[in-house]
Amino acid sequence: EPEVTQTPSHQVTQMGQEVILRCVPISNHLYFYWYRQILGQKVEFLVSFYNNEISEKSEIFDDQFSVERPDGSNFTLKIRSTKLEDSAMYFCASTKEREWGHNEQFFGPGTRLTVL
Amino acid sequence: AQTVTQSQPEMSVQEAETVTLSCTYDTSESDYYLFWYKQPPSRQMILVIRQEAYKQQNATENRFSVNFQKAAKSFSLKISDSQLGDAAMYFCAYRSPYGNQFYFGTGTSLTVIP
Known part of the structure; x- marks a missing residue:
């Protein structure tokens, strides 16, 4: 069964460094999402992406964050200058159909980002 | 903004028994969708069950069922025969x-106890 994949599974970086988290959504899906979960807290929405542009973003998704679909398969989240508080698990998700509320989002296994 | 509260950080159940996980939410919307996702250790989240708020009938998926109480804004998950x-x-x-x-x-x- 097709799955969303994410690489790396764990990323360690120094504060102030740029990181790129990578996701490969399910191949025929059209809508892509990033969420994050700080340890012990809720999973929080960051951004949704469709047709090569951001369709919705949360307050968390500030100028330090950007997303890109550089080719037909990858979907990336870039953090330009990481802060300690960016340490979290980052989940990618995708949906095949229009963003109707009942459609499930298929999640990747997550990338654990540790900022030192 | 909508908020979702799960008041039970940890639960345990004996194998073959039934367990209920609670969830409450806060919203001013009349139509919405509710989901339960399961995340096994080191694996991705997968959908367990979903409920449309306009449907009065509680959703069921094999051993998984929900108790959706719209007025109380409650959406609990029951797992039978754990x-x-x-x-x-x-x-x-x-x-x-x-x-x-x-x-x-x-x-x-x-946690499921053998």
Whole structure:
């Protein structure tokens, strides 16, 4: 069964460094999402992406964050200058159909980002 | 903004027994969607069950069923005949029909005791 994949599974970086988290959504899906979960807290929405542009973003998704679909398969989240508080698990998700509320989002296994 | 609350950080159940995970939410919308996702250790979240708010009938999926109480804004998950493979983190989530994002609770870690 097709799955969303994410690489790396764990990323360690120094504060102030740029990181790129990578996701490969399910191949025929059209809508892509990033969420994050700080340890012990809720999973929080960051951004949704469709047709090569951001369709919705949360307050968390500030100028330090950007997303890109550089080719037909990858979907990336870039953090330009990481802060300690960016340490979290980052989940990618995708949906095949229009963003109707009942459609499930298929999640990747997550990338654990540790900022030192 | 909508909020989702899971008041049980950890639960345990004996194999073959029944367990209920609670979830409450806060919204001013009349139409919305509710989901339970399961996240096994080191694996991705997978959908367990979903409920449309306009449907009065509680959703069921094999051993999984929900008790949806719209007036009380409660959406609990019942797992019957619990199996070892049910051990996971369970997340309750809310989705508005007007937006893209899911609103998640903090999760309930379920342990199944052999």
